[in-house]
Amino acid sequence: MAALKGPRARRLGLWFVGLLLAFGVLGYLAGPPLMKMVLVKQLSAELQRDVSIEKIDISPYALSARVAGVSVKDKAGKEVAGFDELFVNLSSFSLFQLGAVVDEIRLQGPRVAVARTREGQYDISDLLEKWLKPSEPSPTPRFSINNIQIIGGKAVFDDQPLGKVHTVSDINLSLPFISSLPYQAERLVEPNFSAIFDGAPFALKGRSKDIFEGELESELNIDLDRLDLAGFQPYVPSSLPLRLKGGFLDTELRVVFKELSEKVFSLTVVGSAHVSDFDLAEAGGAPLLRWKRLDVEVGNADLINRRFAVQRVLLDGMDAFMAVSKALAKSAAVRHPD
8 A cells, every 4th residue: 555655656646647638738729620620621522512610619528529610612602501509518428338428419500501403403412312322231330319409400492493492490409319328318408399481380399208217208299280292292203103283281199209128219109190182193194093081090100110000090082093004904805805
């Protein structure tokens, strides 16, 4: 014990204090400009667009970082994406979990602008083709992201062929956690989503609760009122030989994310959905399928574990249209002469 109080112990203590001080100094002073340089270079190369970052702050002892004033611009100098500030607070449990553990992540003022230039083409088609390429399956990464917040977001969709601009503003999203690890941080937010779609407000509210010690359940209510399905037809791929001419969607659904046991989760949907005044036609305009109202009551649909239970399906006023070509009828007659 005496040896621990001698010169060697004092030297080890000084080394430890020096390392802590060096870690802090490097994190505060050297880390931000180095990270800014690397991020600007890597993101510009990945996106093939000009990326700028106003400021990066790092708090090494608190394991947190702030990135402010990010902007992505196309070749014409028009901003296509960006945000005001991103705050990330890592957890020291990342070392013990051998994965990324984030206690809080907050994104303020995100914005994105996308344009449809012609049928099936967008101004970000080059990125979509690259990102959507099939890749080899890989194991689920180890992560736990907690207290996720998006504040004051905005998305603009410029539909140039139709001459319309759609705007989703005041986007606010909160999620308690998304995790593949048996770890949750102190819960700071409740699940909810709100936005204004082309001037019409829309909101989803939820709640979280501890069902057992260490096991969390979060739910989100999805209540839609006469969502016009035909409005999505211009964005359906032209290769699909169908045209949605009418239909309104109403829902009273509850989405529940639950930790069943360690590393076992479920994402279930419970409630009902209704599609009224549905009208589906062929690409040439010929009628194909119509109905007055379709009611579906879902008992328990577990999307993660692929278990589905439908309690009731009620279809009212259906009209189906079918045409058989002469060549097909003749072929069937040859195979079945009786």
